[in-house]
Amino acid sequence: MEKEGLGLEITELRLGLPGGGQEIRNEKKRVFSEIIGGDGRDVEASGDRKSQTTSKNQVVGWPPVCSYRRKNSFNNNEKVYVKVSMDGAPFLRKIDLSMHKGYSDLAIALEELFGCFGMGEGLKDTDSCEFAPIYEDKDGDWMLVGDVPWEMFVESCKRLRIMKKSDAMGFGLEPKSFLLKGTLKNETK
């Protein structure tokens, strides 16, 4: 068996990450770990992850775990329970964000939870609902629901509040398109 690179390279001092400098791996190595965000999918959503080795889905279909299994495991189903408060309600509720597919799904769930119907529609048409959903993010800031991609929202949302719009008179609460069939557009930017 050939002993490529087994000789002196090991004793050479090199700058670089430990274990990362194996000469055996030729250019073909690039295909997996060195491709970062290759398909541009959910790169923003995984922006919180630190190491470059933890970006997901860099090579299509590798490792060969079937799509059914991918959808149903891999911590995709860690429950994300957040408190939901509504102005005027005597007690809070909790919902599991991971159970919802997107903003419109969430709006429906919130409506059912508090009976504040029309919120989904209300965000499309500012006048027709007196409530607006806001959330507290990881930095402690209160944000309007719907500006960022859904996955990013789930990861950064710490708690939700259904606020009376009258408390926010004068602040731009133009509806985002997120409630229209789940598409997300940054129209006012």
Added chain:
Amino acid sequence: MASSFPEEVLEHVFSFIQSDADRNSISMVCKSWYEIERWCRRRIFVGNCYAVSPRMVIRRFPDVRSIELKGKPHFADFNLVPEGWGGYVDPWISAMAMAYPWLEEIRLKRMVVTDESLELIAKSFKNFKALVLSSCEGFSTDGLAAIAANCRNLRELDLRESDVDDLSGHWLSHFPDTYTSLVSLDISCLGSEMSFTALERLVGRCPNLRSLRLNRTVPIEKLANLLRQAPQLVELGTGAYSAELRPEVFSNLAGALSGCKELKSLSGFWEAVPAYLPAVYSICPGLTSLNLSYAAIQSPHLIKLLSHCPKLQRLWVLDYIEDVGLEALAASCKDLRELRVFPSDPFVAEPNVSLTEQGLVSVSGGCPKLHSVLYFCRQMSNAALTTIARNRPNFTCFRLCIIEPRTPDYLTLGPLDAGFGAIVEHCKDLRRLSVSGLLTDRAFEYIGTYAKKLEMLSLAFAGDSDLGLHHVLSGCENLRKLEIRDCPFGDKALLANAAKLETMRSLWMSSCMVSYGACKLLGQKMPRLNVEVIDERGPPDTRPESCPVEKLYIYRSVAGPRFDMPGFVWTMDEDSSALRLS
């Protein structure tokens, strides 16, 4: 000689022959045997739905009761086959609705099914008994409602791993109150909550129910109720297996489970928590199959559980089991036949668990009946593979996935050729093999030399040149399915072994180096092969002939080119031009 036996006698004799291969042999003895056989063949298996047309099947076999069809290539499981590629079952259902009024069973894998087809099935086959949709898609719970409402004699409804448009759980209530014949129900892939009362009543009124696989919306608190309605269950798939530990819930569940004296198989365990695992201990001594692959349970709890399962034959588990757990498995479960270890965090290069090649070495050493393995890990050595091969020459299915492509032997830093060579040399009955890690053409030379019984081979990120592919195509006499991705295989080996492709069911190659020109040539030379180029960059003839195609799917067919190809698939026809009929 054919006239010395009345047909009825021959037919009676043939009725004892069930295997397709034997039936095919019978039909080739002489014309009259062909005729008798075709009238009494009741069960058809079509491994590639495009290899033959519905009309041809119906013409030859006029009275079929059970059909199994497979559609998309296996790599579709890994999202390598673009959406809309094909695999539509509608033409088959339409044809069979008219030709086979007595059809009883339909089994489909990786096919696109519509609600219209399900409604047609529900209406057309009065004695319909079994519907198995494995990894299928394209239908909704409305279609299921039609099946439930109309199929009075339905025994089996199995939706395993299908992608169902789950509109609501209400479909289950469409089983009429008079319906009592359910034997097997697998709805584990559905997401919606169903009416628990409807489910409970269904389970309660079907005394022959043997297999029940629930979906995760059925909470653990309710599981006991169902089990008390069906203590005769042989197979159970739980729903969500977690809740805060409440003693009365636990003891209720444990009690109900202990009443199921026939239970042999457990699965489900969605979101399982260790606290509730001991509830199953009472039935563990009889357990032969355990699927914990959706349960994030750590090795100490797994070890404890497995120590109660001496009769276990099949185990599917996550790599949380670790080497220490596999060592315990090897000690407790001497009857183990099949092991699958799935990765808990496959997208991270660094190991998150202490699972290495050692786990597989332990199991192969300790379990004399082990013959089928699927193992995901992050390191491997030739030494370990050789030990495994020597320990366990009875492997029939060996699938090893080293997570990082082209990972070398971690001890020698060389290729894993010798290790896989040992596997194919020692395991003379190997029928299915998936390789991974750093492999040169030498590995394929070993495979071509030794793997004479190999039927299915999966390759990824391996090999150096066409010689590798040539070794496989020229050496593996029984090869039926070959699937390759990201290997430096090009035109030469493919064209030199063109004739071999007619002896196989199919060949898939993606991200390799096969040129458009070679595909055209193959299509011309081999009229009984469908050579399909899949390329999402646009028509291949807008690029030079030497340009490699993105994906290639070649399969033998007596039906000619198909007519349902989407815009990104081209069939290489005999007319030396890319043909796309639409």
